[in-house]
Amino acid sequence: MIRFECEPMVQVATRLRDRLARLEASEILSFEAPDPDLGGSCYCGTEIKTDSTRWLHHSWKAWIDLCDLLFCRMLTPQITTRSTVIVRFQKLDRADSFHQSNISQGDEKYGVDSGFALIHKNEEPAFLFAYLNALKQVKIEQRRMILDLGVNRADEFILIRSILGQSVFEQMQFVGIDHSISAIDYAKKLFSSNNVTFYCHDINQLGSLALPRSDLIISIGTLQSQGIDLQPLLRSLVQRHLTQDGALILGFPNCRWIDGAMVYGAKAPNYNFSEMSLLIKDIYFCKKYLQQHKFRVTITGKEYLFLTATKIGVGL
Numbered sequence: 001m002i003r004f005e006c007e008p009m010v011q012v013a014t015r016l017r018d019r020l021a022r023l024e025a026s027e028i029l030s031f032e033a034p035d036p037d038l039g040g041s042c043y044c045g046t047e048i049k050t051d052s053t054r055w056l057h058h059s060w061k062a063w064i065d066l067c068d069l070l071f072c073r074m075l076t077p078q079i080t081t082r083s084t085v086i087v088r089f090q091k092l093d094r095a096d097s098f099h100q101s102n103i104s105q106g107d108e109k110y111g112v113d114s115g116f117a118l119i120h121k122n123e124e125p126a127f128l129f130a131y132l133n134a135l136k137q138v139k140i141e142q143r144r145m146i147l148d149l150g151v152n153r154a155d156e157f158i159l160i161r162s163i164l165g166q167s168v169f170e171q172m173q174f175v176g177i178d179h180s181i182s183a184i185d186y187a188k189k190l191f192s193s194n195n196v197t198f199y200c201h202d203i204n205q206l207g208s209l210a211l212p213r214s215d216l217i218i219s220i221g222t223l224q225s226q227g228i229d230l231q232p233l234l235r236s237l238v239q240r241h242l243t244q245d246g247a248l249i250l251g252f253p254n255c256r257w258i259d260g261a262m263v264y265g266a267k268a269p270n271y272n273f274s275e276m277s278l279l280i281k282d283i284y285f286c287k288k289y290l291q292q293h294k295f296r297v298t299i300t301g302k303e304y305l306f307l308t309a310t311k312i313g314v315g316l
Helices: 009-020 060-069 125-137 155-164 181-190 203-209 230-241 277-292
Strands: 028-034 047-050 053-056 072-079 084-091 145-149 173-178 196-200 214-220 242-253 255-258 261-264 295-301 304-311
Touching: 009 028, 009 060, 009 084, 060 072, 060 261, 125 155, 125 242, 125 295, 125 304, 145 155, 155 173, 173 181, 173 203, 181 196, 203 230, 214 230, 230 242, 230 277, 242 277, 277 295, 277 304
Parallel strands: 145 173, 145 214, 173 196, 214 242
Antiparallel strands: 028 084, 047 053, 072 084, 242 304, 255 261, 295 304
16 A cells, blocks of 8 residues: 655555556545544645654545546545554546536536536535525625526526515525526426526527526536627626626636546647636636626635626615
C-alpha cells in the first residue's frame, strides 16, 4: 500500500494519478496518510511531529479536493494507528453521465426517464447555498410574479415553497417553462394549485405565450444550452418580460455530473480538461448588459455560478 509521510502535494498527486490510470472504473485506490485531525488549525504543508515521526499535514478538505480533481469519489476513511488513516478513492466511471447521452434534445434528453432526472441539485450544498443566497438578494418573499425558464421538474419552486411556507407561496404567481413534455407533466402533478402554471414550450418563442411581465425571472443551467442564443434572449427578457423593478437569477453550470457525483469544472468542446472561456464570456456579457440597464449585479457560487441582478434604487 502507498504510504505518504513528508511528500509534498505535487508528488502525492502525481503518484496517485499514475496509479489511478491503471485502474478500471469503480476500483478503489487506498493509501496511508497522516491523520488530518492531528494538524488541527495548521495550514496544508505544515510539518507536524508525533513521537519520533515527521509528517506533512494535509487537511480532509485537501484530500476531498484532490479526490474530485482526480475524478474519484471519497469513501469512508479507516483509522489505522494513532497517527495515520487509510484514505480511499473510488475511480468514477466517466462514461456514466447524461452529458454523454446520444439522445437528441427532442427525444427527452432532460425528461423524467433520462439520466438528468437522477440529479437533485437542491441536495448539493455547493448549489443550495449559492441559490439560497441569490433568493435572499432578490428578496424572494416580496416578489409576486416569478417566471422560471428551463423549469424541468420545478425543483426551484419546491425550494422556494419550503423556505417561504405554503401560505406565503400561495400568494405568489409562478410560471414554469420547459421543452420536456414528461418533465412538465411531472411538475404539474407536484403543483396543482391555481397560482402555479406550467408550459411545454420553446423559450426562444416566449413572446407567443403572451405572459404578463414578471418581477423575478429565474433560469438555471438553461441559457447556455444548444439551440439558445443567449444575447438576444437576455435582451428580450429585460425589455419585454421583466417589470420595471424586476430582478433576475441566472445560474451557469461550472460542473459535470458523472457517476453520481457533481464534479467541479465545465467541460468545453475540444478540451480534455475544464476550460472556462465560454462560461466567463457569457457571464461577462450578461453582467455588462444588465449594468448598462441600471442593475446591481453580483456573481457568486462555485460548481454553479449565480448571476443575481436587482434594479438600482428600487426598494421592495
